[in-house]
Amino acid sequence: MKKSRFSDSQILSILKQAENGVPVPELCREHGMSSASFYKWRAKFGGMDASMMARLKELEDENRRLKKMYAEERLKADILKEAIGKKVVKPSRRREMAQKAVNEKRVSIRLACWMFSISETCYRYQPKLSSENAEIADWLIRLTHNQRNWGFGLCFLHLRNVKGFAWNHKRVYRIYRELELNLRIKPKKRLVREKPEPLAVPEMINDSWSMDFMHDQLNDGRSYRLLNVIDDFNREGLGIEVDFSLPAERVIRSLEQIIEWRGKPRSIRCDNGPEYISGKLAAWAEQREIKLAFIQPGKPQQNAYIERYNRTVRYDWLAQYLFDSTEEVQDYATRWLWHYNHERPNMGLGGITPQQKLAMLA
Numbered sequence: 001m002k003k004s005r006f007s008d009s010q011i012l013s014i015l016k017q018a019e020n021g022v023p024v025p026e027l028c029r030e031h032g033m034s035s036a037s038f039y040k041w042r043a044k045f046g047g048m049d050a051s052m053m054a055r056l057k058e059l060e061d062e063n064r065r066l067k068k069m070y071a072e073e074r075l076k077a078d079i080l081k082e083a084i085g086k087k088v089v090k091p092s093r094r095r096e097m098a099q100k101a102v103n104e105k106r107v108s109i110r111l112a113c114w115m116f117s118i119s120e121t122c123y124r125y126q127p128k129l130s131s132e133n134a135e136i137a138d139w140l141i142r143l144t145h146n147q148r149n150w151g152f153g154l155c156f157l158h159l160r161n162v163k164g165f166a167w168n169h170k171r172v173y174r175i176y177r178e179l180e181l182n183l184r185i186k187p188k189k190r191l192v193r194e195k196p197e198p199l200a201v202p203e204m205i206n207d208s209w210s211m212d213f214m215h216d217q218l219n220d221g222r223s224y225r226l227l228n229v230i231d232d233f234n235r236e237g238l239g240i241e242v243d244f245s246l247p248a249e250r251v252i253r254s255l256e257q258i259i260e261w262r263g264k265p266r267s268i269r270c271d272n273g274p275e276y277i278s279g280k281l282a283a284w285a286e287q288r289e290i291k292l293a294f295i296q297p298g299k300p301q302q303n304a305y306i307e308r309y310n311r312t313v314r315y316d317w318l319a320q321y322l323f324d325s326t327e328e329v330q331d332y333a334t335r336w337l338w339h340y341n342h343e344r345p346n347m348g349l350g351g352i353t354p355q356q357k358l359a360m361l362a
Contacts, residue, residue, distance in 0.1 A: 006033075011041050018042070076115055094118050095125070136167060136175050144181050147344075149315040151183045152176050157345035161352050199304050202233040205358065208293070209238070209265040210306035211255075213246065213273065214313065216329075219322045224329065227254055228313065231262075232269070232305045234361075235346050236354035238262060240313075240333040242326050248278040259288075267291035269303055308348070312340070 006014075014027055018038070028035050098112040113120050136159075143155045150158075156172050159165045176182070202208040214226040227241040227250070241254045255268075268285070270276040272294055285292050295302035317336050323329045341354045349357050 091122055095122055098123055136172055140176055154345055157351035161345055162343050205233050206263050206265045208232040208267050210269045212306040214310055216318055219324050224326050230306055230309050234354045234357035235348055237337045237340050240337055242330040248275045248280045251275050252284050267293045269293045271295055272297055
């Protein structure tokens with residue numbers, strides 16, 4: 001509101017002079033004002049004294065403030081009513097709503113920030129895009145394309161522990177979510193079973209090995225078998241033997257080949273399959289002074305190391321490709337075994353690879 005250059009006492013004095021008979025044109029010429037201003041003052045303040053005039057101005061100011069407050073509250077109610085149907089939990093979402101209110105409703109930034117409970121710093125924040133984000137996204141896309149069953153945990157551990165990048169897990173996960181690379185998590189059905197014997201934890205390499213068979217089919221429908229052998233200490237894959245038939249003689253031959261470069265184990269854990277309980281394997285183990293540790297019948301969790309390894313073999317490559325011959329399967333298994341031991345982080349080892357676990361021991 002524009003403030004008059006005449007004070008309240010001056011206005012009252014001019015009005016009294018007019019009441020005493022001084023002509024209006026003379027008063028206007030003497031005080032340098034227009035006749036319209038005089039008549040406006042007389043209509044508004046005629047018959048008042050100084051105290052009544054001051055009180056009137058106070059009431060006008062208070063009325064102006066109340067109107068302004070009412071208008072602001074009405075505007076707040078309209079904006080909040082529009083935002084009720086939307087989720088405004090995240091600061092980024094609240095910032096968007098505040099910016100929309102400023103641009104469309106023409107409210108002040110202070111009022112918009114107060115309504116949506118954010119600071120003015122948050123309102124004015126501008127994210128700084130880093131060139132590293134594109135590099136992280138490129139790595140994640142390549143990893144999930146080559147390893148279709150890897151989730152965020154394995155991807156991050158591979159980048160951190162194998163490749164040596166120092167990116168924060170929250171930053172990598174944010175980009176992982178933006179790329180929509182999340183795997184669907186299937187709920188697990190928990191069955192109540194009797195408590196089995198506790199699984200022994202080896203403390204050195206060659207303390208305990210585990211072996212087990214897997215089955216699959218070639219492209220023409222013929223079935224073949226895989227013999228998997230691992231070292232329980234660092235979960236290292238020692239060998240994968242592939243053929244249509246793997247009797248006890250082939251099992252012995254495979255173990256002999258591994259012992260030549262790895263050394264002899266103290267014990268080998270296995271189930272009660274016909275190849276493992278045969279007299280030939282028992283005689284060979286006795287001759288080599290190797291203990292055959294058989295699990296309890298119907299308790300595969302007692303052979304948990306190799307069972308978890310079998311799942312990795314199945315989901316990493318065996319269930320994803322069709323092979324035409326056992327030679328092709330054997331070639332792929334050999335190349336994958338090197339990748340598993342040297343580049344794939346193992347959650348059972350704290351996110352490092354079997355070879356890194358071996359290097360820590362050395």
